[in-house]
Amino acid sequence: MKIGELARETGVSVRLLRYYEEQGLLDSERTSGGQRVYAPDAPAVVRRIRALLGAGLPTRVIAEVLDCVCGSEAEIEPCLSPMLVARLDAIDEQIHGLQDTRSSLAALVAATEGRRLATAD
Known part of the structure; x- marks a missing residue:
């Protein structure tokens, strides 16, 4: 999934998706042309990030705990x-x-x- 598709599916701007990537919250691969390509689970990851941000957690904390979030946005280990x-x-x-x-x-x-x-x- 390309960054524009991810933005449309999640309602999160391309700029914010790039920021999440810079902060180590979201991973992408690069095509030979340099375009970002995200894994199929990227929309769920973005929704988890948004839920954690909505709960007042800073991105530095989210980076530490994101792997402990499973299932839907509300399921926390x-x-x-x-x-x-x-x-x-x-x-x-x-x-x-x-x-x-x-x-x-x-x-x-x-x-x-x-x-x-x-x-x-």
């Missing part, structure tokens, strides 16, 4: 569970920190609005 749980915990910490930041900012905005109303009277 149990050995990945601790890494995924750790990633989820880190995201939860980020969310908590952002909620604290938002609360502080909202308090500042409320205080500023309160002062505006007091001086307008």
